[in-house]
Amino acid sequence: MAPKTIIEKIWDQHVVREEAGQPDLLYVDLHLVHEVTSPQAFESMRLQNRKVRRPDLTFATVDHNVPTINRDLPNPDPLSDQQIRVLRENCHATGIPLFDIFNINQGIVHVIGPEQGLTQPGMTIVCGDSHTSTHGAMGALAFGIGTSEVEHVLATQTLPQLKPKTMSVEVTGTLSPGVTAKDVILEILQTIGVDGGIGHVIEYRGEVIRSLSMEGRMTICNMSIEGGARAGLVAPDDTTFAYLKGRKYAPQGEAWDRAVEEWRALATDEGAVFDKYVTLRGEDIVPTVTWGTNPAQSVSVTATVPDPESFETPQKREGAERSLKYMDLKAGTRIEDIAIDRVFLGSCTNSRIEDLRSAAKIVEGRKVAPTVTAMVVPGSGLVKKQAEEEGLDQIFVEAGFEWRDPGCSMCLGMNPDILLPGERSASTSNRNFEGRQGPGGRTHLVSPEMAAAAAIVGHFVDVREWVK
Amino acid sequence: MHRVEKVRGNAIPLNRADVDTDQIIPAKHLKRIERTGFGPFAFEAWRQDPDFVVNNPAYKDAPILLARQNFGSGSSREHAVWAIEGLGVQAVIAPSFADIFKNNCSKVGLLTIELPQADLDWLMARAEETPAAEIEVDLPSQTVRAGASWERHFEIDPFVKHRLLNGLDDIGLTLQHGDDITKFEEQRSDLKPRTLAAT
Numbered sequence: 001m002a003p004k005t006i007i008e009k010i011w012d013q014h015v016v017r018e019e020a021g022q023p024d025l026l027y028v029d030l031h032l033v034h035e036v037t038s039p040q041a042f043e044s045m046r047l048q049n050r051k052v053r054r055p056d057l058t059f060a061t062v063d064h065n066v067p068t069i070n071r072d073l074p075n076p077d078p079l080s081d082q083q084i085r086v087l088r089e090n091c092h093a094t095g096i097p098l099f100d101i102f103n104i105n106q107g108i109v110h111v112i113g114p115e116q117g118l119t120q121p122g123m124t125i126v127c128g129d130s131h132t133s134t135h136g137a138m139g140a141l142a143f144g145i146g147t148s149e150v151e152h153v154l155a156t157q158t159l160p161q162l163k164p165k166t167m168s169v170e171v172t173g174t175l176s177p178g179v180t181a182k183d184v185i186l187e188i189l190q191t192i193g194v195d196g197g198i199g200h201v202i203e204y205r206g207e208v209i210r211s212l213s214m215e216g217r218m219t220i221c222n223m224s225i226e227g228g229a230r231a232g233l234v235a236p237d238d239t240t241f242a243y244l245k246g247r248k249y250a251p252q253g254e255a256w257d258r259a260v261e262e263w264r265a266l267a268t269d270e271g272a273v274f275d276k277y278v279t280l281r282g283e284d285i286v287p288t289v290t291w292g293t294n295p296a297q298s299v300s301v302t303a304t305v306p307d308p309e310s311f312e313t314p315q316k317r318e319g320a321e322r323s324l325k326y327m328d329l330k331a332g333t334r335i336e337d338i339a340i341d342r343v344f345l346g347s348c349t350n351s352r353i354e355d356l357r358s359a360a361k362i363v364e365g366r367k368v369a370p371t372v373t374a375m376v377v378p379g380s381g382l383v384k385k386q387a388e389e390e391g392l393d394q395i396f397v398e399a400g401f402e403w404r405d406p407g408c409s410m411c412l413g414m415n416p417d418i419l420l421p422g423e424r425s426a427s428t429s430n431r432n433f434e435g436r437q438g439p440g441g442r443t444h445l446v447s448p449e450m451a452a453a454a455a456i457v458g459h460f461v462d463v464r465e466w467v468k
Numbered sequence: 469m470h471r472v473e474k475v476r477g478n479a480i481p482l483n484r485a486d487v488d489t490d491q492i493i494p495a496k497h498l499k500r501i502e503r504t505g506f507g508p509f510a511f512e513a514w515r516q517d518p519d520f521v522v523n524n525p526a527y528k529d530a531p532i533l534l535a536r537q538n539f540g541s542g543s544s545r546e547h548a549v550w551a552i553e554g555l556g557v558q559a560v561i562a563p564s565f566a567d568i569f570k571n572n573c574s575k576v577g578l579l580t581i582e583l584p585q586a587d588l589d590w591l592m593a594r595a596e597e598t599p600a601a602e603i604e605v606d607l608p609s610q611t612v613r614a615g616a617s618w619e620r621h622f623e624i625d626p627f628v629k630h631r632l633l634n635g636l637d638d639i640g641l642t643l644q645h646g647d648d649i650t651k652f653e654e655q656r657s658d659l660k661p662r663t664l665a666a667t
């Protein structure tokens with residue numbers, strides 16, 4: 001048999017039906033649902049008298065617009081409240097399990113899937129959210145879909161899909177202290193550009209990827225979509241199995257051993273060919289800060305804001321000029337001289353326990369700069385609980401951070417956690433688009449360590465100096 | 469889904485690359501539980517600028533939108549497609565589209581047409597100079613025409629074309645293969661998780 005990539009193996013195992021001239025019909029092993037992209041799908045199902053085919057392969061939570069404070073009070077936003085209520089009713093009517101707002105397991109959909117052990121190697125996973133690619137860290141083929149497709153999956157547990165192209169992104173060698181998975185993915189995005197991955201699924205490979213924890217791999221796979229790729233994944237290995245073992249939905253006992261055997265066979269075969277190859281050296285990667293309004297516009301923290309004239313194409317030059325204008329930055333300004341107003345530690349990119357631990361290490365015994373407002377929004381109720389058991393909340397609170405309840409929060413600004421016009425943030429999230437964190441807000445994407453250090457000094461700073 | 473065959477009319481020249489879905493429809497407007505009513509919020513932040521092209525009355529109700537590469541990047545929100553439709557647009561022409569956005573368009577019946585950069589340069593300049601200049605998109609023959617002598621062929625997935633031309637509902641089509649799905653389910657590994665098992 002011809003050698004195959006992990007992407008092709010998972011694909012082939014899920015084809016329900018193929019016919020020349022048509023997309024393959026792909027089976028979906030797990031469908032994650034949240035309050036924002038699902039109401040229209042459920043409504044349309046009702047109108048057409050269609051039933052949810054597999055509530056037992058579907059899971060829902062509320063995350064995008066939940067408040068992160070005062071949850072015991074009535075929701076201040078009637079529209080958000082309605083959206084949450086509608087999801088509750090839809091789940092109730094269709095038998096889909098839901099982690100509701102007061103459930104300890106509630107959290108960002110891409111944090112809770114792996115945390116519960118629902119996300120497993122070799123699965124196909126979809127969700128009405130582009131960062132579904134996060135689940136690829138477990139060796140799953142996971143991608144975001146729109147509301148019409150949400151309805152399609154609810155009704156049929158399948159999706160017609162065109163076979164994607166494959167892309168190998170290899171990161172060789174090792175990372176220096178203070179350089180994190182976030183810096184790796186920002187560097188990858190700078191290399192491939194925001195549209196370099198269109199039509200592709202990425203397999204992340206190489207020693208640097210192998211040496212990362214599951215949290216780090218999730219950070220990387222999470223931002224695959226920022227490079228235009230529908231999905232990104234890492235082949236499962238002992239790190240994956242150690243993370244998964246014993247989790248609530250993971251196979252137990254004899255089934256576990258059988259599962260591990262199947263999962264090991266998923267790895268890309270020797271000699272398999274990808275449609276595209278990119279290689280980076282771990283040693284070249286440094287703590288990175290975005291300066292623009294897309295995630296590929298980034299530089300080293302020790303560098304300066306680039307001159308738009310330095311870009312090759314007129315389009316890129318124009319884009320950079322627009323970005324700098326929106327960000328109110330001048331070419332040549334040292335990144336370390338950029339003062340910030342807000343720090344957001346959270347989002348499905350960087351709100352897991354390891355992210356909070358490494359940020360807390362930077363913060364411990366220090367105080368947030370008087371000019372900065374900083375908040376920590378754990379990715380899930382379980383992350384929050386674990387952090388509190390480890391005393392991380394105390395470290396953050398004593399330093400002057402706000403300690404919030406789990407949700408998407410300031411990552412997309414659907415709840416009251418937003419930047420004010422003109423405010424500048426250091427954010428551990430994944431998108432620095434214009435107005436993403438609030439109309440007129442200016443976002444710089446960084447790692448949790450870099451965000452924590454910036455909170456302390458009030459401007460960006462090379463965190464490598466702090467972790468020596 | 470409604471049938472799509474031809475779109476004819478003038479075009480809005482949105483001369484920007486990497487237009488993301490947060491610009492097309494900001495998150496704060498995603499709280500609605502309906503599919504309609506998003507048009508007034510399309511490009512909300514950019515529309516604060518009176519000179520922004522979408523504000524120009526000369527392009528009001530134009531059925532075609534011209535844009536640069538990687539249009540619709542970012543979030544999977546189908547609300548972005550609904551918002552553009554809400555403006556009265558029935559076809560978007562750009563050098564490339566983000567995958568999920570393009571997919572969403574194909575489900576809703578908004579045409580996405582890919583033409584090379586140089587063709588967009590030409591169409592963009594023409595629409596800027598003569599806002600009333602018409603473009604015709606013809607799906608059956610897969611051509612874009614502008615004026616008497618300018619004509620380009622475009623590629624489209626044959627199945628998407630078939631569905632659009634006949635206004636076929638994707639879900640209805642898949643439900644016809646219910647037996648295949650059941651057969652697949654019967655041989656599915658028993659190791660896969662079930663969400664209802666342990667709650």
Ligand code: SF4
Binds near residue numbers: 429
């Ligand atoms: S944390 Fe941000 S990126 Fe992640 S699912 Fe929520 S809104 Fe989307």
